[in-house]
Amino acid sequence: MLKLIAKRMGLMVVMLLGLAVITFTVANIAPGDPARLAAGPDANQEMVEQIRVERGFDRPLPVRFVLYIEQLLNGDFGTSVYTGRPVAKDIAQFLPATVELVLFSISIAILLGVPLGVIAAVRQNRPIDHAIRLLSVSGVALPMFWLGLMLQWYLALNLDLFPLGGRLGIFSDVPEPITGMISLDAVLRGQFAVVGEALWHMILPATALSLPALAAIIRVNRAEMLEVLGRDYVTNARAQGIGPWRIIAVYSLKNAILPTLAMIGLRFGWMLGGTVLVEGVFDFPGLGLYAAKAAISSDFEPIMAVTLTLGAAFMLINLVIDLLYAVLDPRVRNQI
Amino acid sequence: MTDTDITPGDVPGATAPVPRKSFREARRMIRTYSRSFSSMLGLALVTLFLFVAVFGPWLAPFPEDAYGAVNFDIKLQPPSAEHWFGTDQVGSDILSRVLIGARTTLQIGLTVTGIAILIGVPLGLIAGMVGGWIAETIMRITDIFLSIPGLILAIAIVGALGPGILNAMLALSLVWWPGYVRLVQAKTLSLRNETYVDAARALGAGPFRVLFVHVLPNCLSPIVVKASMDMGMAILGAASLGFLGLGAQPPYPEWGAMISTGRAYLPDWWWCSFFPGIAIYLTVLGFNLLGDGLRDVLDPRQR
Numbered sequence: 001m002l003k004l005i006a007k008r009m010g011l012m013v014v015m016l017l018g019l020a021v022i023t024f025t026v027a028n029i030a031p032g033d034p035a036r037l038a039a040g041p042d043a044n045q046e047m048v049e050q051i052r053v054e055r056g057f058d059r060p061l062p063v064r065f066v067l068y069i070e071q072l073l074n075g076d077f078g079t080s081v082y083t084g085r086p087v088a089k090d091i092a093q094f095l096p097a098t099v100e101l102v103l104f105s106i107s108i109a110i111l112l113g114v115p116l117g118v119i120a121a122v123r124q125n126r127p128i129d130h131a132i133r134l135l136s137v138s139g140v141a142l143p144m145f146w147l148g149l150m151l152q153w154y155l156a157l158n159l160d161l162f163p164l165g166g167r168l169g170i171f172s173d174v175p176e177p178i179t180g181m182i183s184l185d186a187v188l189r190g191q192f193a194v195v196g197e198a199l200w201h202m203i204l205p206a207t208a209l210s211l212p213a214l215a216a217i218i219r220v221n222r223a224e225m226l227e228v229l230g231r232d233y234v235t236n237a238r239a240q241g242i243g244p245w246r247i248i249a250v251y252s253l254k255n256a257i258l259p260t261l262a263m264i265g266l267r268f269g270w271m272l273g274g275t276v277l278v279e280g281v282f283d284f285p286g287l288g289l290y291a292a293k294a295a296i297s298s299d300f301e302p303i304m305a306v307t308l309t310l311g312a313a314f315m316l317i318n319l320v321i322d323l324l325y326a327v328l329d330p331r332v333r334n335q336i
Numbered sequence: 337m338t339d340t341d342i343t344p345g346d347v348p349g350a351t352a353p354v355p356r357k358s359f360r361e362a363r364r365m366i367r368t369y370s371r372s373f374s375s376m377l378g379l380a381l382v383t384l385f386l387f388v389a390v391f392g393p394w395l396a397p398f399p400e401d402a403y404g405a406v407n408f409d410i411k412l413q414p415p416s417a418e419h420w421f422g423t424d425q426v427g428s429d430i431l432s433r434v435l436i437g438a439r440t441t442l443q444i445g446l447t448v449t450g451i452a453i454l455i456g457v458p459l460g461l462i463a464g465m466v467g468g469w470i471a472e473t474i475m476r477i478t479d480i481f482l483s484i485p486g487l488i489l490a491i492a493i494v495g496a497l498g499p500g501i502l503n504a505m506l507a508l509s510l511v512w513w514p515g516y517v518r519l520v521q522a523k524t525l526s527l528r529n530e531t532y533v534d535a536a537r538a539l540g541a542g543p544f545r546v547l548f549v550h551v552l553p554n555c556l557s558p559i560v561v562k563a564s565m566d567m568g569m570a571i572l573g574a575a576s577l578g579f580l581g582l583g584a585q586p587p588y589p590e591w592g593a594m595i596s597t598g599r600a601y602l603p604d605w606w607w608c609s610f611f612p613g614i615a616i617y618l619t620v621l622g623f624n625l626l627g628d629g630l631r632d633v634l635d636p637r638q639r
Contacts, residue, residue, distance in 0.1 A: 018476065026493055142620075272488070311489075
């Protein structure tokens with residue numbers, strides 16, 4: 001197991017380096033002057049020249065790459081033209097909100113998706129299976145930004161059931177930050193009214209964000225359950241008189257959950273990308289909204305930094321999923 | 337007998353029954369496909385979409401509204417008999433804009449999926465057939481690309497190139513190919529060791545013959561299935577970039593950009609962003625269901 005962890009960590013370092021190569025390449029395929037891009041659209045010539053020397057844009061490419069890696073290792077992601085602050089600071093400020101939203105969304109997707117997949121498989125071709133199927137085919141096809149807008153329009157504006165956006169109402173006291181995730185901080189500080197309010201603010205964005213993941217999880221879990229339920233050992237367990245729920249929960253789901261886990265990992269990563277679409281709709285001050293604003297105003301360094309951050313986060317999720325796989329499946333564990 | 341005599345496929349008796357067999361095969365496939373309601377729904381939606389994409393400018397009641405015509409005296413009118421989907425903030429007929437926007441959407445889907453296939457399939461074949469450090473390099477690069485959320489990377493590329501519909505298409509193509517490398521490489525690896533490929537090699541077939549006659553045709557089914565799904569996903573991706581303001585720029589009739597513009601008129605004038613969203617949903621749903629149906633027919637072992 002330790003060997004496996006070490007091996008995966010080593011691989012992750014290589015992948016992170018590859019990720020840096022990609023962002024470096026993207027930054028340098030830009031037509032025109034990278035110094036001008038970094039300086040932003042409104043900078044004058046003098047500022048551009050200053051940035052050129054400061055960030056080493058006047059050096060040859062390989063030297064610049066080494067410089068770039070050095071800057072990254074020092075936690076220097078450049079400066080945002082839009083906010084006028086170091087990008088690293090902005091990311092530290094906005095990341096917790098996004099992590100909170102994504103964790104909440106993936107929890108919804110898992111807590112609903114796994115049982116719905118099981119129900120659909122157990123009641124195959126019954127009306128409930130068709131209803132769940134409708135949900136799962138629609139979930140991947142609905143544009144999540146549009147779904148978010150429609151939820152906001154109908155449930156928040158028309159029926160006034162949910163807040164329009166943001167993380168908390170303007171009159172609530174924000175708990176003293178520990179993790180930066182408001183709901184978690186509120187729990188840690190014992191402000192339980194705020195916990196509810198923070199979760200309440202996340203329901204609509206999380207619904208929009210989690211629907212594609214929910215759909216994918218239902219689909220995979222249903223297919224896996226169908227296959228497992230048809231296996232001989234399940235028939236054998238039935239013949240032995242083991243109750244239906246025990247067969248489903250203990251004998252079948254345990255085997256069906258592995259491919260579902262892989263899908264959860266993948267969708268978790270895509271959700272990080274989806275925040276760019278959803279956070280803007282609900283004015284949720286996270287990394288996604290930050291990236292969307294930066295992209296619109298051609299604020300180059302923040303976009304690259306967000307790409308790096310979310311890419312690294314995705315890799316980390318994959319690492320965790322890989323290790324979970326090894327914990328759950330002795331075949332994978334013993335391969336090494 | 338020399339080995340040139342028995343190049344596979346050259347045996348006269350072996351080629352004769354092929355057309356009839358493939359005809360029967362096709363009929364079986366069509367029967368399997370048409371038995372499924374959702375597959376037929378997918379086919380119907382895609383057919384409708386293609387029809388609108390081709391004939392949109394003639395179907396649209398007010399075609400000039402798609403290209404920036406302005407009628408302020410009828411702005412923001414609710415859906416009515418004359419304007420089925422209502423009118424937007426400059427009085428353009430939303431139905432016309434949605435219908436004509438289908439063509440843009442189709443162009444985006446075809447371009448992105450096409451470029452992704454053109455990059456991904458050859459790389460996958462090389463990685464699967466050649467092996468060694470070349471394959472290792474290709475697969476590592478692919479893995480790295482697959483480990484970044486695609487939309488974020490596309491946004492970064494558009495950020496570097498500047499907003500616009502062409503750059504959005506280019507960016508999406510550049511993040512879309514790794515999936516094909518994975519797919520084709522895995523398929524090639526498993527085909528490479530099939531008995532019939534060994535047999536062909538033993539009969540003296542060169543690497544290119546093995547590749548084009550024996551391996552590539554057997555990779556086609558999963559590629560077709562993935563391409564159908566990806567049409568939908570690429571359309572969704574382009575609409576997302578349009579919504580963020582990084583793709584097509586208003587007043588260009590692109591569905592994502594229309595939703596984004598309509599957002600400002602949301603509480604009262606909901607139809608501005610409602611109908612383009614429905615159009616995206618139905619189109620993507622159609623391609624997904626079509627892909628599902630094709631998979632059941634072409635590639636039944638995969639799910």
